[in-house]
Amino acid sequence: MHRRHLLAAALAAPALSLLPSVPALAQPQRPPMRTRWKVRASEGFDALAFLGPLAGGELYLPYYKADADVFAAELPAAAHAEIAALWKEAERAQFGLLGPNLSVIFSNGNDGDLAALIAGAADPEARLLPAYRASPYWAEADWRWFVGAAPRLRAVFEAMQTAGFAAFRQRRIGDIDARIAELTRSLGDYDVIRWHEKLTGRGFDPQIEVVLLQFCKPHGIKVQGQTFLQATDWGVPITVRNAAHEMLHPPIPMDGPAATAALALLGKDPLIPRIVADHDPKWGYTTLEGMLNEDMAQALDQLISEALGVARNPADRWRKADDGIHVLAGAIYGMLRQDRWVESGGSIEAWLADAVRAGRFDPPRLHAIAAQVLERPVDALWPLG
Incomplete structure (x- = not known):
C-alpha cells in the first residue's frame, strides 16, 4: 500500500467508527502476469557486436575504443583489415550495419559461441537458411550478400577464436550470472506482452528473451523470435523500453x-x-x-x-x-x-x-x-x- 493511502486510512478511522458497518468493497484483482522474462548472455552475439568497434565504426568507438585497440593487437593484421573491409562492403551493398544484421541471420539457436558462428558460416544453407527464410526478416538480397561473404566471415571468426576472444570477453563482462539473476527479478512486475497484444490487436508468445552483451552499445537489437540484445549495464527502465519496442518489429505486415x-x-x-x-x-x-x-x-x-x-x-x-x-x-x-x-x-x-x-x-x-x-x-x- 502506498504511504499516502496508509495516512488517509489512519485519518479516516475515527469518523468511520461512528457509522454502521458495511461490507468491504472487493478490490480489483490484478490480472495474471502475461509476460515471462528470460535473461541470458551470449558469446556469439558479443563477437558479432564487437565487429563494429574492430571495424573502427564511429558509433562504437566512444564506448569501446580501448577494448578494440587491446584485442586488435592480438589479431593478425590481415584479419583486422578484413573486418573493416567487410563492414564497408556490407553498407555499400545495402546489407546494412554488419554486426546487427549478422545477429539476425545467426539467431534462432546459432549464437552460443564463436564455434557456433564458425559452423554457421561454414554451412549456412543447412544451419541458418531455414529459420531465417521463415522469419519476418527474410530478404533474398541480404542472404545472397551473406552467402558470398560467409567464407571470409568464417576466417574472421576463426581468427577471433584463436586470438582468445572468449577469455577477453569474460574478463570484461565480469559476474554476468549475478547480473542476469538481478535483472530477472526486477523485470517481474512489467507486463509488456499484455500491452503489445492490446495495442496491436494480435497475439504474442508470452516469453521475452533478453540477451545481455558487453559490446553492443549503442544498439538494442531485435533478432529472430521474441529475442533482443542489449548492454549488460542498462537498467530496468531501458530494458523495459527496449522490450516494448523490439518485440513490435514489424508492427504490421509491411507488404500488406x-x-x-x-x-x-x-x-x-x-x-x-x-x-x-x-x-x-x-x-x-x-x-x-x-x-x-x-x-x-x-x-x-x-x-x-x-x-x-x-x-x-x-x-x-x-x-x-x-x-x-x-x-x-x-x-x-x-x-x-x-x-x-x-x-x-x-x-x-x-x-x-x-x-x-x-x-x-x-x-x-x-x-x-x-x-x-x-x-x-x-x-x-x-x-x-
Whole structure:
C-alpha cells in the first residue's frame, strides 16, 4: 500500500467508527502476469557486436575504443583489415550495419559461441537458411550478400577464436550470472506482452528473451523470435523500453494493404522521403518502408512505456535520437493519443488503413500533429536547427 493511502486510512478511522458497518468493497484483482522474462548472455552475439568497434565504426568507438585497440593487437593484421573491409562492403551493398544484421541471420539457436558462428558460416544453407527464410526478416538480397561473404566471415571468426576472444570477453563482462539473476527479478512486475497484444490487436508468445552483451552499445537489437540484445549495464527502465519496442518489429505486415497504402501516400510527402534520403546513414532506416516500420514501433512503444511508468518525454526523446529524424513517429504517436488508443486498443493495422483513408497522413495534417508532439515549428521539423 502506498504511504499516502496508509495516512488517509489512519485519518479516516475515527469518523468511520461512528457509522454502521458495511461490507468491504472487493478490490480489483490484478490480472495474471502475461509476460515471462528470460535473461541470458551470449558469446556469439558479443563477437558479432564487437565487429563494429574492430571495424573502427564511429558509433562504437566512444564506448569501446580501448577494448578494440587491446584485442586488435592480438589479431593478425590481415584479419583486422578484413573486418573493416567487410563492414564497408556490407553498407555499400545495402546489407546494412554488419554486426546487427549478422545477429539476425545467426539467431534462432546459432549464437552460443564463436564455434557456433564458425559452423554457421561454414554451412549456412543447412544451419541458418531455414529459420531465417521463415522469419519476418527474410530478404533474398541480404542472404545472397551473406552467402558470398560467409567464407571470409568464417576466417574472421576463426581468427577471433584463436586470438582468445572468449577469455577477453569474460574478463570484461565480469559476474554476468549475478547480473542476469538481478535483472530477472526486477523485470517481474512489467507486463509488456499484455500491452503489445492490446495495442496491436494480435497475439504474442508470452516469453521475452533478453540477451545481455558487453559490446553492443549503442544498439538494442531485435533478432529472430521474441529475442533482443542489449548492454549488460542498462537498467530496468531501458530494458523495459527496449522490450516494448523490439518485440513490435514489424508492427504490421509491411507488404500488406495498410502499409502499402501508407507508403504510397508517404512517398508523395515533401518531407518524409527527404529525411529518409538525406539523413546520416549510420542511423539506418534508409528506405521509406524501414522508416515506417521503425516509427510505428516507436509510437507504440512510447504508449507502452507511458503505461508502465518508464517513458521519456516524447519531445525530448525524438529530439535527441538519431539527429531528430523520427518525425513520422511523433505524428503517429500524436494520432494514437488523439484516439485514446492506450485505452481502447485494437488492430493497429486496421487503424493505419483507416487513418490513411481519412486523410490523416496527408502532409499538412501529418506535419501539424508532428509539430505539436515534437514541439518544433511545422515548417522546421527537420533537420534540427
